[in-house]
Amino acid sequence: MKLHLRLVLILPFLLQIFTIVGLTGWLSFRNGQKAVSDLASQLHTELAKRIEERVHTYLEIPLLVNEINADAIRLGLLDINDIPRLEPYFFAQMRQFKTVSYISLGTEERNYVGVARRDDKSLILEVSDERNNYFLNTWLLNEGGERVELLNPGPSYDPRQREWYQTGVSAGKPIWTEIYPYLVSQELAITASRPVYDAQGQLLGIIGADLILTQIGDFLESLEIGKTGEAFIIERSGFLVATSTEELLFRDKEGKNERLLGVESDDLLIQKTAQSLQEKFGDFNQITATDQLDIEIEGDRLLLHILPYQDEGGLDWLIVLVVPEQDFMAQIHANTRTTILLCLAALGMASLLGIYTSRWISQPILRLIESSEAISEGNLQQEVSGGAIAEFQTLAQVFNHMANQLNTAFTNLEQKVAERTSELAEAKEIADAANQAKSEFLANMSHELRTPLNGILGYAQILHRAKDLNHHRQGVEVIAQAGTHLLNLINDILDLAKIEARKMELYPTDFHLPAFLIGVAEIAKIRAEHQGITLYSSFNEHLPSAIHADEKRLRQVLLNLLGNAIKFTDIGQVIFKVERVKNLANHPDFSPDATATLRFTIEDTGVGMSPEQLTQIFLPFEQVGSTAKRSEGTGLGLTICRQIVAMMGSELQVKSTLGTGSQFWFTLDVPVSQKWVNRVTQCQKGRIISYTGERKKILIVDDKVVNRRVINEILNPLGFEIQEATNGVEGLAVLAKWQADLIITDIAMPEMNGYEFVRNLRQSYSCTVPIIAASASVSLSDQSLAFKAGCNSFLEKPLDLEKLLSYIQQHLKLQWMYEQEAQPLTKEQPLVFPPAQKLQVFYQTLRIGDIGGLEEAARQLGAENKDYRGFCDRLLTLSAEFDESGILQLLDQAVSVDIL
Template sequence: MSIKSLNRLVAKISGKVPLRTVLIVPFMLQIFAAVGLTGYLSFRNGQEAVSDLVTKLQSGINARVADKIKTYLEVPNSINKSNSRAFQRGFWRFNDFTSQERQLWDETQLSSWSPMTIIGFGTALGGHRAVERLGDGTFVIRAAKDGGGPYTTYTVDDRGNPTKVISISNRFDSRQRPWYQVAVQAKGSAWTSIYPHIYTGELLLALAKPIYEEKTGKLLGVTYAIRTIDEISKFLKSIEISGSGQVFIMERDGSLVANSNQEKAYIKRSSVKEQKRLLAIDSSNQLVRFTAKYLSSRFGNLNKIHSTQQLDFLLDGKRQFVQVLPFQDRRGLNWLIVAIIPESDFMEQINANTRTTILLCLAALIVATFVGVITARWVTQPILRLNAAATALSEGKLEGTLEVERSDELGNMTRAFNQMAIQLKESFAALENANSELEIKVQKRTAELQKAKSAADAANQAKSEFLANMSHELRTPLNAILGFAQLMNRAGSLTLEQQQNIGIISRSGEHLLRLINQVLELSKIEAGRITLNEENFDLYCLLEDLEDMFRLKAEDKDLQLIFDLSPTVPQYLRTDEVKLRQVLINLLNNAIKFTDFGGVSLKVKSQKADFFLLTFEVEDTGPGIAPDELNNLFEAFVQTKTGKTSHQGTGLGLAISRQFVKLMGGEMTVSSEVGKGTIFKFDIAIAPVDATDIKTKQSPRRVISLEPNQPRYRILVVDDRWENRHLLYKMLQPLGFDLQEASNGLEAIEIWSSWRPHLIWMDMRMPVMDGYEATKHIKTHTKGQATAIIALTASVFEEEKAVVLSAGCDDFLRKPFREADIFEAMHKHLGVNYIYDEPTDSIDSTQKEGGRQNALTPAAFSALPIELLANLEQAATQIDMNMIDIYINEIRTYNPNLSDGLASLAAGFQYDDILTLIQTAKNHKGIEKNV
């Protein structure tokens, strides 16, 4: 029988016989005919045994690696939790860097069993503290101040204390570091991407955790801990796999994390910034490189691997077993652990047996091959047609269908394939429409988000410009008003009425300046631009001043004033004295103002943990505050019903005070009961200091002329406002300086080029050319370095000082300024020496001083007008130095000796003595009749 006849016979029979029967009968003949059946099965069993063994070995390796990574990376989480708890429990605060360095050092020592590379934190203002373990096992402390300052590295002793500076790098801002940004974005613990060390280039992995203020939810900073990736590679190298097996870890983008060979996971460059991560497909190790390429081609995208994959492929004709284990955690890690074991490591003996078996099976396979060819030919022809149609379908050719010629399983398969093609065509059409609609929605939403972002950026920019303009436009004219009032008040030819008019102008200007400062202070707080200016001071002295300040005011209202200071409160401490004084003055002044009977008390207590915590409590027996007004009590420009009826204040005092307390690390609370009184309570964190750390305040002196035999100094005054130029001209010209004026930066450059002044008073905001450009132009010349340039600006922002100095200015003064500051700056930068009025350091030093003291008698005070005496008492109570000077000058027209005596006390800041003299005079019989 020919082959064609045989095919026709088979086709005729197959049309009625099920496909399963047609396939089983021929292959049963082959199976029974195969002499080498046993050898074949042995070979297959050997392969399966090896496959099972390799799978178990790979599973064990991957599980061990995963457990090691979990243990290795859990330590940073424990450290971050410890730091977070330390903050929440009050053990340390973000503005207390010394205690934090101690905390970080202790944690580094406790984690010696699983050593950390870096443990640190960054503040929300850009400050940074970190303890780092170097490669040689030593430690350093790296630190940067708030606002982004120089990055300083210290060596440490065996107790973790900084010893010496070993390096200072450029400006460092923690808010720009990867660990800070990923924690803020995640609003919780999160891993950074792998990134290089800024100095060594070594790959690092950081776990960062943000810390928020419990009550307000305000971000205070980020604590973090860092591991090196090389530690993982060292562990992988220690694993015993097989003769040539390897294990490596890569990220979902294909970047190599660690491997068990000697290859680094990055391509090192001359600069750390140019350093690149090494992709697994670019590895110099052949097994790693081909495995990565195989996984990429197999899955297309590594992100599609969601579960353990057991795979194999051929490399140089040899089978390689691959197991891929996804490794993820809830903090953002998403790695793949890949174990590779060549089959040849286990198949040498099996391959030897296989060669023997092949020879035995060869004859039997020849017969089986003949039968198999005929069977395969009959089965594969319709299958090939289906394959061709499926290929066309995969290429997007959905129009064609197959002709159904059979009624068996292949016929059913063909009909099913045709139906599937129709359904796919409909599904693709629907999907295309859905994609078009989705793309339109995405574009629309993107445009909306961009518009919202632009609006937010514009609002922030407008607010910053508003603050700058407010500062300049309001403080600049006040500088002229107060300055000229001060100059006119020094003239000896003024009548009493003129002096009184000047006093009214000065008092009104000072009051307006205080209001402006309060509004700008509140605006700076809302914009997050207020800073903490810490200094060492005597707390006992501050409280005594406050008690003396408000004692007379309380006695005038027949109120009892009590200052209760706990014995455990330290006398000398460090915090922002000015802001603490302002908060206490606001609270005590409100308490006395709104209390008509009973008393007012201030209680100060301390608590000590890792730091000192001072608690202040101001209690009064006033009318109290209604419950519905308590919620709005600290809002700006909001006053209670009692406050409105008093017709005093602006409603800013409590709002600013509360923000000052928050800035000092505390919180202010209030409790009140209508008809019984109110209690304001707040606490702040402080650092005790020694008495030797307190600076002694020097008494001011008034310049009356220049010392003889000095050069004739040339001074250039640059300001677009005539009144401001004229003020400096009137202040400096009587002393003998050569003066010229310029109304803008361009004129200043022209005068400087021809006149070569020794010093320039430079306004920074001017038309035509501002002070910044003019200063840069002058300082770029060699001769310009010999000219001192001092900026005069109405800005209230601290950061403005850094901008001015970076432009080339030698110093910085704010408007309104005091004439003492002007003369001191000229002495500092030119070496000008002055002749001052008589010294005020000692009241009993000369006979003239004794005469002044003899004038401080009740009889002398009795001759003064009642209003003038009351105004002096009010100014001394509020420690308003400008107003005290004005009233003392007014007294000079009535009694020069009395005025000189009071001036001596004021120059020595002896305001309590002035108040005592006024009270004694009021109790004197002659004063009582007038008062």
């Protein structure tokens, strides 16, 4: 569709005028509306404060009267059993405090005296004591407080059975009773009750002062709340206390007086407001702070102001102001109509001006259009005139100059495009070469470094056990620590490379969660103690016993985060907390198909981070903190942790304050498992269910109940007889009465640690019983101390339960019984090799020297298909011996078999 130039010139002009005028009018309306809204909000706030102050004044007087009377009794100025003297005293107080409707006193001796104010402002006396056999008599008092006429010789009366008396006794302090209908005047009332005690703390009686709540309603009714606005006070239970209307606040239902709920009020504004508050908050108890709301009732917008009111006597009310918006917006709407009329007038004027202007400028524009069409067809020899308008003359000159320049530009453009394309191709080749060089460098360097490091670590452990190299043990330990450190650096780089190449995978297994967490905490605690700080562990009692997740990667994340927290904390503490945040209602017994949501939190009081540092901590090779602290790592830990947590379906989050500390946390949804014991006892021949021979006795010595329980849950079903001890002293006491065939002991324990326990055991109990030591500290010096004390084997914490079963079989010379026996491998039954495509991962890990990755892939393949377990076991044996050539030969043999 084509549009004429004149139309194009007129329509935008008119649209601009209409938009500007309309926008101005709309902004004027909005600003006026906001100004009125702000003013209304300020008026509401001021009015609510006035109501609160007046209510406080009314409610303060009964409490003050009770306090005055209690002080007079305490100081001995009044005798609560001297009823004749109390009568004129209460009469004088009633004349002084006009807002109080009743002052009374009941005693533990059943005496009662009270002075009340009637509707005609006259005062009456109610008394019950032994003088009138405890009947409640009502007397009319004159202006001097003297008895004039017996109005009502009432029934027998016991104040101790009354609600106001029992409320004060139960509270033991000044308190308000529940609101009740005051039947004499058909109004609501409330009593301030205060107990009185003697010097020995014995209850003497209860002082009471009544307040008619209609006084508060009268005050609310006297206020100007807009034109049609209302105010009311409501209890948290929903019952009305006072309103600005004349509505009676209690009803007669089946002969009983029941108070009126806000949602049942006959006043539509109060009723709908109460209903809206209940719908929004669910319960009046959820309103805890001053709030301003906008609600809509039957198409009308209402402005609400809510102010909670509480006092020392236990009152908890809500003061509510509600004003229809129309009370404030009437003038704004009138201004809006005026603005619309002005907009229409401006639009008409703009239309006339647009038509005239379009005629004046259309001709030069049309000439420029004709010349432009000629240029677009290749005719660059164009020359136009600009007419009488100076701007069009300038435009014509520029147009003519542009036409002369286009020839040169089009001639040079093709040549520049060709040159740029050549440069981009060359740059791409350089980038590809650099990327290939980086990959080859990482692969070659990893292979060159890992091979000697594996040898160093292997021979370091061998030398550590040699008896004739004791004077070299310190050097051996240094070699092992340095090699371990370098190996960790290489593993970090390889993990990052796997993540970036999307080759890292998670291998979830079933494992015991509490034992896993305690093991992680014990490992971190050793470093924390070395640093001189405290590590606190807090594990929620609702945690499941076992979960299905990647134990290795989860431990890697937690130890890295704990290590960072300890490293950057010089003074204070580190808190390690794990809690179950949901799904408790759906799965309270942790059924096998349940999913638990766990939140892991590590918090420290260390150096903290600035907002700028927080934006960089997850970048590779980026480190924050002091230079000395940075040198302790590669700067890849948090990057790897974040990626692993993301692979687990969560997000690693952090908040920190410079100089105060940091907090890292993430939340995981993990399946709950009850089959972790089956996984631990599963091997190539099937699941271990027992052993041959006589029943063996095993003593477990560990101060952590979870550690003892997890070992017990594995060994007891296999037929072992188990005894437990919490420390070395208790362990020796058990051995004095019970002969164990094997002992599993922790190292760090209270009263007597593992080293002392083993030395005492070897001296006083047995030199031959096998002892397996377990410790979170895995340094060579700690292992050396364990072997020197008399241990036969050493296990790292968290415990590798499969390795534990292997040690038990070795030391007790057991023959396991399996649920399903496998056929032994013979020459007639060769190894079953996987297809070539499944061997690529082994070639890749071997090429870069990643023995750990090769072992992980072998275990995963064996778990997926039991036919390949013999092949996988052979791979694991060769990797444990660092026999890379043997691994390569086995892989080549598998490939050749697949080809055949």
